[in-house]
Amino acid sequence: MTSHDVTTVPDVDEHRSAVSRGWTARYALASTGLWLALLTPAQVQLARQAEIFAPDSKEALLGLATGLGSAVTAVAVPVFGAASDRTRTRFGKRRPWVGGGVLLGAAGFLWLASATSATTMLLGWVVAQLGLAAVQAGLVATIPDSVPRPQLGMVAGWAGMTQMLGALLGTVLVNQLVVDLAAGYLACAAVAVAAAVPFLLRYRDGDLAPARQPKSAVRWTPDLAWAWASRFLVMLGFALITQYLLYYLTDELDVADPQRSLLMVTAVTVLCAMVAALTAGRWSDRVGRRRVFVAAGGGLLGAGALAMALAPTWPVAIAAAAAVGVGFGTFLAVDLAVVASVLPSASNTGRDLGVFAIAVAAPQILAPALAVPVLALAGYTGLYLMTGLVAGAGGALVLRVRSVR
Known part of the structure; x- marks a missing residue:
């Protein structure tokens, strides 16, 4: 199709x-x-x-x-x-x-x-x-x-x-x-x-569809598949960053107060993400483009992870938190607009969006299975190098979606 x-x-x-x-x-x-x-x-x-x-x-x-x-x-x-x-x-x-x-x-x-x-x-x-x-x-x-x-x-x-x-x-x-x-x-x-x-x-x-509709399978168009894969990889990258952040601060950076440091990093990430989500969503409406924002969001998230891998210091961790927040907020805002634009049928939006929920939930399960062996072999440098590549690749995959600008 x-x-x-x-x-x-x-x-x-x-x-x-x-x-x-x-x-x-x-x-x-x-x-x-x-x-x-x-x-x-x-x-x-x-x-x-x-x-x-x-x-x-x-x-x-x-x-x-x-x-x-x-x-x-x-x-x-x-x-x-x-x-x-x-x-x-x-x-x-x-x-x-x-x-x-x-x-x-x-x-x-x-x-x-x-x-x-x-x-x-x-x-x-x-x-x-x-x-x-x-x-x-x-x-x-x-x-x-x-x-x-x-x-x-x-x-x-x-x-x-x-x-x-x-x-x-x-x-x-x-x-x-x-x-x-x-x-x-x-x-x-x-x-x-x-x-x-x-x-x-x-x-x-709204009266968007007749009351009785024939059941049908999800129509996996190429655009739908690329959008799903993009969301899955970016969400996996975010899960890999956040699930092991406390241990990174404790074992890699050796901060004096890990809980307080975690709160500071989380606050920077969340506040940057909130501002980015509102700004990027409106900006994408204004310029009529979606894919570039999603790709940039995944790239920024990946760049934050790479910084954590290559320069494990407290100032870099704060800067990386800001990059991750801006990237993730941008991605969250505009990716949903991309997904809503490529849904194959107005009569099955709940089902089709539910399939995309798997791309959010599955990374939470997969992240520990990937992280444990990587940490054992290459430590946090290896983990966050992998995370940067995963998130960057996820953002880039949205460029394969052809029906959205």
């Missing part, structure tokens, strides 16, 4: 009106709540809980929990996305999945807050991930459902910014405001539910 076969989405786009600032604000709020709930436990809460339930094997338990959560996401998001494509209710097709998912996610957090063993912790996290996967599937599909192409970069920029903002706010929430472990889980649940409410009350599905 050639790129000329991808015709359904552009036809629908011609009849869309521009989304309002209120629509974008409500989407950004709901998306921030989603990412706060997804990332905060993975980055903070599960590690603390694993140390309680398995002090002698906390690393293994944490790895099992995060790997299991990523596997659930990789399977559930495409399934829920496909189901939402064919859902027809008085509340629309996406809202039932966003609303039901956030309630199920909150139930999972209640389970986690009351967990009494490693097993109940893992089961609670699976329930939470299932609920949040439904939210992710329904929420992300509203962008190609509702947003016309001239606004894709702007809205995608806000969407990309919310991932980093959710991570930052979640870290502050459970480390500064609600430090108790159980209360932290409950706070994450409350924020996720509250953030989704304005979107759920105001969002209306």
Whole structure:
């Protein structure tokens, strides 16, 4: 199948009106709540809980929990996305999945807050991930459902910014405001539910497809495949950088206070990513180009990793954090606009975007399997040299997407 076969989405786009600032604000709020709930436990809460339930094997338990959560996401998001494509209710097709998912996610957090063993912790996290996967599937599909192409970069920029903002706010929430472990889980649940409410009350599905549609497999056009591979490699590069950052600061740079240093590096990365996501998204709309921004984002992320490999010093680590943040924020914003532009059918956007969620979840599982042998053979120099090449290659692959400028 050639790129000329991808015709359904552009036809629908011609009849869309521009989304309002209120629509974008409500989407950004709901998306921030989603990412706060997804990332905060993975980055903070599960590690603390694993140390309680398995002090002698906390690393293994944490790895099992995060790997299991990523596997659930990789399977559930495409399934829920496909189901939402064919859902027809008085509340629309996406809202039932966003609303039901956030309630199920909150139930999972209640389970986690009351967990009494490693097993109940893992089961609670699976329930939470299932609920949040439904939210992710329904929420992300509203962008190609509702947003016309001239606004894709702007809205995608806000969407990309919310991932980093959710991570930052979640870290502050459970480390500064609600430090108790159980209360932290409950706070994450409350924020996720509250953030989704304005979107759920105001969002209306457009009449983009007939109620009954024949089932079909994902049509893997070359453009779709290149876009998927690009996202997978860049996300793998980011996972390789972030998952071993604390150990890099401790073992390679030998900083005096690793936790404080990690917080500083993370803050630089997140703030740079947020600014870059909003700027790059609007800029790509203005110039009418997408691929160059995605390629530059992957290249900057890779350059930051190469700097960490070749010059392992604290000042370079801070500069690298800024490069990684700008690169990742740029990539997050404009890559989503590229993906939305190459989807093969307006009637299956939830399913097809769910397939792209695998390109985000799978690297979280693959990163440790790649990193452990590389660290054993070549240390952090080898790990971050590999990371730089992976991220740079991921950014470059988007240039093979022919149907997007």
